[in-house]
Amino acid sequence: EPEVTQTPSHQVTQMGQEVILRCVPISNHLYFYWYRQILGQKVEFLVSFYNNEISEKSEIFDDQFSVERPDGSNFTLKIRSTKLEDSAMYFCASSPAPNSPLHFGNGTRLTVT
Amino acid sequence: KQEVTQIPAALSVPEGENLVLNCSFTDSAIYNLQWFRQDPGKGLTSLLLIQSSQREQTSGRLNASLDKSSGRSTLYIAASQPGDSATYLCAEENSGNTPLVFGKGTRLSVIA
Numbered sequence: 001e002p003e004v005t006q007t008p009s010h011q012v013t014q015m016g017q018e019v020i021l022r023c024v025p026i027s028n029h030l031y032f033y034w035y036r037q038i039l040g041q042k043v044e045f046l047v048s049f050y051n052n053e054i055s056e057k058s059e060i061f062d063d064q065f066s067v068e069r070p071d072g073s074n075f076t077l078k079i080r081s082t083k084l085e086d087s088a089m090y091f092c093a094s095s096p097a098p099n100s101p102l103h104f105g106n107g108t109r110l111t112v113t
Numbered sequence: 114k115q116e117v118t119q120i121p122a123a124l125s126v127p128e129g130e131n132l133v134l135n136c137s138f139t140d141s142a143i144y145n146l147q148w149f150r151q152d153p154g155k156g157l158t159s160l161l162l163i164q165s166s167q168r169e170q171t172s173g174r175l176n177a178s179l180d181k182s183s184g185r186s187t188l189y190i191a192a193s194q195p196g197d198s199a200t201y202l203c204a205e206e207n208s209g210n211t212p213l214v215f216g217k218g219t220r221l222s223v224i225a
Contacts, residue, residue, distance in 0.1 A: 004156070035213075043157070043202065045212035056212060091156055099145060099206075101159035102213065 002026045004105035006092050012111045013082055021077045021108045023092030032075045033093040033102065034067065036060070043091070049075065082112045115140040117205055119216035126193055127224050134188040134219045136203035141181065144211070148177050148188050149202040151218065157202065161188070193223045 005024045013019050025032050034046040047067055048055040054067065064080045075094075079086055089109050093102040116139045126132050138146070145164050149157040161170045161177040163186070169178040176189040186203055200220045204213040 006156075033212075042217050043204070043213075043215040045214075048212065058212065093157075099164070101147060101162045102157075103159065104149075104156035106154075106156040 004092055004094055004103050006090075006105035006108050008108060009106065010109045010111070012113065015084060015112055016081050019079050019082055019110065021079075021090050021092075021110070023075045023077070023105055024073050025075055025092065025094030026096075026103055027073070029094035029096050029103070031055075031095045031098065032067075032069070033095075034077045035091045035093060035104075036088040037091065037107075038085075038088040046077070046090075079110075082110075084112050086110060087112045115205065115207060115214045117203060117214050117216040119201075119203060119219050121219060122217065123220040123222070125222040125224060128193060128195060130193050130223075131189065131191050132193055132221070134190070134201050134203075134221070136186040136188070136216055138184050138186070138203075138205045138214075140205055140207055140214075141184065142207060143179075143181055144206045144208045146177075146179055146186050146203060146205045147213065148175075148186075149204065151200045151202060160201075190221075193221075195223045195225045197221060197223050 007022045032049040037043045047057040047061045066078045089107040091107045093104045118137045147162045148160045163170045163179040174191040179186045200218040202218040204215040
């Protein structure tokens with residue numbers, strides 16, 4: 001069964017550094033998402049992306065965050081200058097259509113020191 | 114603001130028991146509700162999606178119900194197995210293609 005893949009599985013970075021989290025959504029899916037989960041807390045929405053543009057973003061997704069679909073397969077989340085509070089598990093998800101179940105990747109655990 | 118609550122936070126049952134996980138939501142205009150499973154260190158696996166026009170969905174030993182009027186959903190697991198041990202999350206969607214709002218999850222342990 002096709003799946004969403006995320007790399008790396010774990011990223012450690014120093015405060016102030018830029019990180020890029022990578023995702024390969026399922027190939028025929030059109031809607032892409034980033035969610036995050038701080039340890040012990042709820043899964044929170046960051047951003048949704050469709051037709052090469054952001055559809056919706058949360059208040060968490062400030063100017064330090066950006067997303068890109070540089071080619072036909074990858075979907076990336078960039079954090080420009082990481083803060084300690086950005087430490088979390090970041091999940092990429094995709095779906096073929098609205099109102100379809102989301103397919104999540106296994107996540108990237110980001111640790112900011 | 115939409116809120117999703119799951120009680121209990123953790124549940125431990127002996128193998129073979131039938132069990133119910135609860136989810137409550139404040140959004141009366143819910144569009145759909147999804148149940149996910151999360152294994153430690155892994156992503157979320159979609160189990161069931163219930164449209165607002167539906168009352169329940171079934172998949173194997175799992176049955177999810179939705180009661181919009183009371184703002185509640187339940188996930189029923191029949192004949193539980195140790196392999197069912199995981200965290201179960203519910204998430205509601207306010208309208209098509211809007212962000213999912215998640216509960217904190219119920220951590221289930223099925224003891225052999």
